[in-house]
Amino acid sequence: MESSFKVDVDCPTCAREIEEKLSGLKGVIEVEVYAVSGRVLVEHTSEVTENELKSYIHELGYETSFEGSYLEYTSIWVGSRAIKTWIGGLFFITAFLVNFVFTGLEFYLISFYGHELFISSILYLASVVSAGTPIVKNGFRSIRNYDLNIDLLMTIAIFGAIGIGYYVEAAALAVLYSVAELLENYSINRARSSIRDLIDLSPEVAMLKTSDGLKEISVDKLNEEDVFVVQPGERIPMDGVVVEGSSLVNQAPITGESQPISKEKGDEVFAGSINDTGYIEARVIRKHSESTIQRIIQLVEAAESGQTKREKFVNRFASYYTPIVVLIAFFTILIPVLLGYSFETWFIRGLTFLVLACPCAFVISTPVSIVSGITSAARNGVLIKGGNILETMGEVDVVAFDKTGTLTSGEFQIDEIVPLNGYSEKDVVRYLYSLEQNSEHPIANAVSRYADKHEIKGERASDFESDTGLGISGEIDGRRYYAGNSDLFEKKGINIEKEVGEITSRLQRLGYTVILIGGLEKFIGVVGVRDSPRPEAGQVIDRLRSLGVEKVVMITGDNEKTANNVGKEVGVDSVYAGLLPEEKLRVIQDLKKEHVVAMVGDGINDAPALAEADVGIAMGAAGTDVAIETADIALMGDQISRIPYLLKLSIKSNKVIRQNIWSSLTVKFLLALGVPFGYVTVIIAVLVGDMGMSLGVTGNALRLSRTKP
Ligand code: ADP
Numbered sequence: 241m242e243s244s245f246k247v248d249v250d251c252p253t254c255a256r257e258i259e260e261k262l263s264g265l266k267g268v269i270e271v272e273v274y275a276v277s278g279r280v281l282v283e284h285t286s287e288v289t290e291n292e293l294k295s296y297i298h299e300l301g302y303e304t305s306f307e308g309s310y311l312e313y314t315s316i317w318v319g320s321r322a323i324k325t326w327i328g329g330l331f332f333i334t335a336f337l338v339n340f341v342f343t344g345l346e347f348y349l350i351s352f353y354g355h356e357l358f359i360s361s362i363l364y365l366a367s368v369v370s371a372g373t374p375i376v377k378n379g380f381r382s383i384r385n386y387d388l389n390i391d392l393l394m395t396i397a398i399f400g401a402i403g404i405g406y407y408v409e410a411a412a413l414a415v416l417y418s419v420a421e422l423l424e425n426y427s428i429n430r431a432r433s434s435i436r437d438l439i440d441l442s443p444e445v446a447m448l449k450t451s452d453g454l455k456e457i458s459v460d461k462l463n464e465e466d467v468f469v470v471q472p473g474e475r476i477p478m479d480g481v482v483v484e485g486s487s488l489v490n491q492a493p494i495t496g497e498s499q500p501i502s503k504e505k506g507d508e509v510f511a512g513s514i515n516d517t518g519y520i521e522a523r524v525i526r527k528h529s530e531s532t533i534q535r536i537i538q539l540v541e542a543a544e545s546g547q548t549k550r551e552k553f554v555n556r557f558a559s560y561y562t563p564i565v566v567l568i569a570f571f572t573i574l575i576p577v578l579l580g581y582s583f584e585t586w587f588i589r590g591l592t593f594l595v596l597a598c599p600c601a602f603v604i605s606t607p608v609s610i611v612s613g614i615t616s617a618a619r620n621g622v623l624i625k626g627g628n629i630l631e632t633m634g635e636v637d638v639v640a641f642d643k644t645g646t647l648t649s650g651e652f653q654i655d656e657i658v659p660l661n662g663y664s665e666k667d668v669v670r671y672l673y674s675l676e677q678n679s680e681h682p683i684a685n686a687v688s689r690y691a692d693k694h695e696i697k698g699e700r701a702s703d704f705e706s707d708t709g710l711g712i713s714g715e716i717d718g719r720r721y722y723a724g725n726s727d728l729f730e731k732k733g734i735n736i737e738k739e740v741g742e743i744t745s746r747l748q749r750l751g752y753t754v755i756l757i758g759g760l761e762k763f764i765g766v767v768g769v770r771d772s773p774r775p776e777a778g779q780v781i782d783r784l785r786s787l788g789v790e791k792v793v794m795i796t797g798d799n800e801k802t803a804n805n806v807g808k809e810v811g812v813d814s815v816y817a818g819l820l821p822e823e824k825l826r827v828i829q830d831l832k833k834e835h836v837v838a839m840v841g842d843g844i845n846d847a848p849a850l851a852e853a854d855v856g857i858a859m860g861a862a863g864t865d866v867a868i869e870t871a872d873i874a875l876m877g878d879q880i881s882r883i884p885y886l887l888k889l890s891i892k893s894n895k896v897i898r899q900n901i902w903s904s905l906t907v908k909f910l911l912a913l914g915v916p917f918g919y920v921t922v923i924i925a926v927l928v929g930d931m932g933m934s935l936g937v938t939g940n941a942l943r944l945s946r947t948k949p
């Protein structure tokens with residue numbers, strides 16, 4: 241069973257806390273809590289129900305709500321916590337003014353257990369009460385749950401400061417720490433709302449075509465086979481196939497490609513894209529919840545789940561860091577006091593250590609960076625399936641490209657037809673067309689286009705078989721025929737006539753991909769097809785090198801001569817040709833021994849190699865469910881120019897994460913060094929170590945969303 245709902249987590253450490261507590265429950269198999277979206281996903285047995293899980297979370301002190309609302313936007317700066325903070329701040333400023341500037345207003349009130357209370361003291365305390373209540377509440381929650389969270393440490397620090405009459409410090413702690421928390425929430429919310437923007441792309445209603453006119457209907461009420469209408473200028477509400485009309489459609493929201501694409505009868509359109517010019521009618525092909533944009537949204541949300549190595553390191557580190565610093569705080573107070581130094585001085589220094597024990601900045605820095613990077617990639621048509629993948633991508637030093645459809649356009653052209661054994665050109669095309677009608681290979685598209693254009697009809701062959709990377713076969717008029725490269729015929733034990741061999745070599749030298757067509761007894765003909773390298777392929781490869789990729793290779797099932805021609809033209813370092821899918825896989829395994837390898841392919845017949853590579857990148861994934869499902873990264877559009885962008889983004893995000901972790905550690909360390917000498921006060925610790933660092937790391941993370949293709 242699986243339950244999924246939203247919980248109001250406002251800090252990454254809280255998410256971990258809930259995760260840990262839930263996974264200890266009976267009947268719970270696996271738990272994931274996404275810090276950014278607040279989504280809780282629990283896999284469990286029937287021993288525990290969703291309601292029990294929720295009430296347990298409630299007992300831990302968190303609010304839960306229903307599925308669906310987990311990306312709801314609540315403004316951080318006007319929430320109840322914010323208002324308490326602002327009031328606390330006002331009290332603090334007033335107190336400060338009375339205390340140090342308009343000292344005429346200051347007067348002595350009473351003495352209370354040896355504490356001298358002035359007007360300003362009361363104002364400071366009011367500030368603590370207002371800004372500090374939520375902190376203290378969270379602190380007690382942590383005692384109840386038997387763990388050491390940062391709110392508890394802050395609570396101790398605040399009470400400690402009050403206890404020795406350091407009202408300014410107590411108030412500053414309460415106010416500044418609250419502001420730091422608000423900032424943290426704000427940046428989590430920024431990341432959250434960038435996911436929400438994706439959701440806003442797809443319309444909620446569609447115009448359904450019915451027998452008595454058009455009817456507005458909510459998209460989740462539409463069924464497959466329903467026909468909907470889209471006027472020019474409107475967003476397309478569902479994934480569908482055009483059945484009437486034609487138009488230019490801007491698919492940028494899905495694929496990141498901004499040039500409008502012409503759509504005619506039979507073409508697929510995607511929910512969320514914009515119908516620019518014409519009126520179209522389309523037939524629904526996927527339910528709303530399974531539409532391409534919905535899957536993108538689901539995957540982007542789930543992308544938080546794949547923890548990066550650094551994130552794991554940080555979390556492990558944080559779990560040691562806090563208790564160690566707390567111990568330091570304890571000894572900072574104990575030792576000097578035993579040695580007879582001033583209790584007050586060292587007590588407040590100890591409290592300063594408690595404040596420094598907050599791992600906040602470095603715990604939040606990674607998830608925020610990753611969400612920021614992954615969401616901005618999704619907007620540019622690049623779907624990255626997890627933080628760990630973004631991280632690995634940033635370490636890639638070998639990129640392997642598939643040839644057909646990846647480095648080349650995949651749009652084959654039939655240029656040469658050589659009939660044999662008394663057959664005509666038309667016969668050759670007819671047999672080939674009969675066979676290819678069953679195939680989805682780019683070559684098959686070329687054949688069907690050619691047959692249409694020359695009005696050649698061919699019965700669809702029966703008993704179809706495909707030998708991936710070799711070719712296809714089927715029965716025509718009760719006999720078996722084959723179409724593919726010479727390896728296919730060798731495999732089938734068909735002797736390749738001398739003449740056929742010569743024609744094949746001649747065409748291959750000219751750069752053709754050669755298709756032999758024949759039956760068990762004799763050959764019907766040879767066809768030379770060609771697709772050209774993408775014009776931008778050379779530039780893309782240069783750009784990859786300048787980004788630090790050591791080696792760019794091409795891996796293909798096509799013949800060596802053709803492959804070498806293409807390889808030379810686009811400038812790859814090496815070419816591996818004539819490979820079957822499992823041989824492609826072996827090449828990847830070899831490369832992986834010394835390198836971090838990314839493989840770029842079409843995701844359909846390259847699936848094994850894509851799966852084997854450290855990072856598998858599928859091109860042209862919009863509409864092909866398999867590719868979106870299996871690849872680590874899916875390029876929704878068909879542009880290889882997204883690969884350098886992807887690499888740049890990943891390298892940058894690794895850098896940002898590293899900077900964030902090390903700078904926050906360094907700052908904490910330097911602050912800690914200053915404490916025993918009295919250079920770093922409680923106020924500086926919370927101002928710099930908490931508020932400043934939170935601001936710094938999230939600001940740094942948001943830089944990622946500005947990376948442009
Ligand atoms: P690539 O690795 O370049 O993407 P494939 O693995 O898809 O190439 O195919 C390798 C070779 O197998 C092609 O170059 C072609 O000779 C042959 N082949 C594969 N599928 C077909 C088909 N449907 N019709 C004819 N030939 C095919």
Ligand code: MG
Nearest residue numbers: 642644645842
């Ligand atoms: Mg291919």
